[in-house]
Amino acid sequence: MIIQTAPTGKPHLVILQTDHALMSGAFAAAFGNEEFAALNPVEPMIYVAGHHDEGWAPIxxxxxxxxxxxxxxxxxxxxLPYLVQTSAGSPAFNEIHHPYSGIMSSMHTYGLFHGRYGLSDKVFIELIPDAHKTAVANMLQAEIDRQTRLKTQMFANPTMAPLATERVxxxxxxxxxxxxTLALYFHMVHEAARGNSYFENVPRAVGDDVTINIRRVEQGIYTLTPYPFRETGMSFGYIGHPLTPQPIGTNLQVLMAKTEPVAETIILLAG
Structure with a gap:
């Protein structure tokens, strides 16, 4: 789950990882314009973006x-034992849908423990306590094996083979x-506290990456520069459950079930 920050004295929004992923999928479905090349393969990429945290559902x-x-x-x-479970569960779920969705989800899992393959300076694997290192190492090796197996499948398919190269x-x-990370920008921090930020290494085409800057204009309205989506002024949304800290021992499962979700809608403009 994501526990969004909150103003003093106000409830936090509790966002399910699967709801977080749905917003990621909406971004994927809207991606591409004259400057930013369309997704390829389209459907498997939209699917994995919208389901990349599916392993979190039982947790x-x-x-x-x-x-x-x-x-x-x-x-x-x-x-950590739960993280090991979710990290393996998401690729397994996505692989059932399509090998490309599976390999992307597996790379996402591996990257979270290894600084997003060098794109981030946060190398989680270095922080794993000794008691959990073996379980994490075994899980990550299984993901390497999954990627090797899925790449072999795709290279055997003339349509998929060009998309299975390391570069693509x-x-x-x-x-x-x-x-x-764009979805996380909205989900981690409550609306009034969001500041300007940026996203590095966003591809316009294979081998051509840019930094996208995000700026809050006013409540619910943000600009992206350069703008990567189909048209300016697109709306995106997500839901969360408002919850205040509860006494230790409270059955949060029951409490959450009784809590009506609230929605936030944001509009993205070309900067």
Missing amino acids: DARVEQDHKTGLPYHLTGTP LFHNYKLLQFFD
Whole structure:
């Protein structure tokens, strides 16, 4: 889950990872214009963007309480045994849909532990406690094996083979990271506290990456420069469940089930 920041005294929005991914998928479906090349392959990329956190579904459904906050576990505070489960579950789910969705999801998992393949300076694998290193290493090796197997399948398919080269795979991986981190920009921080930011290594074409800057104009309206989507003024949204910190031992699963979700809609303009 993602526990969004909140103004003092106000409830936090609790966002399911699967709902976070749905916004990523909406960004993928809208991507491309005269400056930014369209996705290729289109459908498997839109699918994996919209389902890249599917392995979180059984963990999020537990709504376990973090005793440090009184809220559900935040994404970065989730116990490592659960992270191992979610990290393997998402690629397994996506592979069923399409080999390309599976390999992108697997690369996403591996990248989260290895600084997004050099795109980030946050190398999570270096922070893993000794007690969990073997389980994490085994999970990551299984993902390397999955990628090798899926690449072999795609190279045997004349239509998919050109899309399975390391250059094209990394191009599409970077696009998936953009859709993910753009959604995280909105999901991690509440509206009034969002500042200007940027997204590096966003591909305009294979081998041609740019930095996209985001600026908050007013409530619910943001500009992107350069603008990567089909048309300016597009609306995107997500839902979350408002929740305040609860006494230790509260059944958050029951409480969340009784809480009506709220939606935020944002409009993106060309800067």
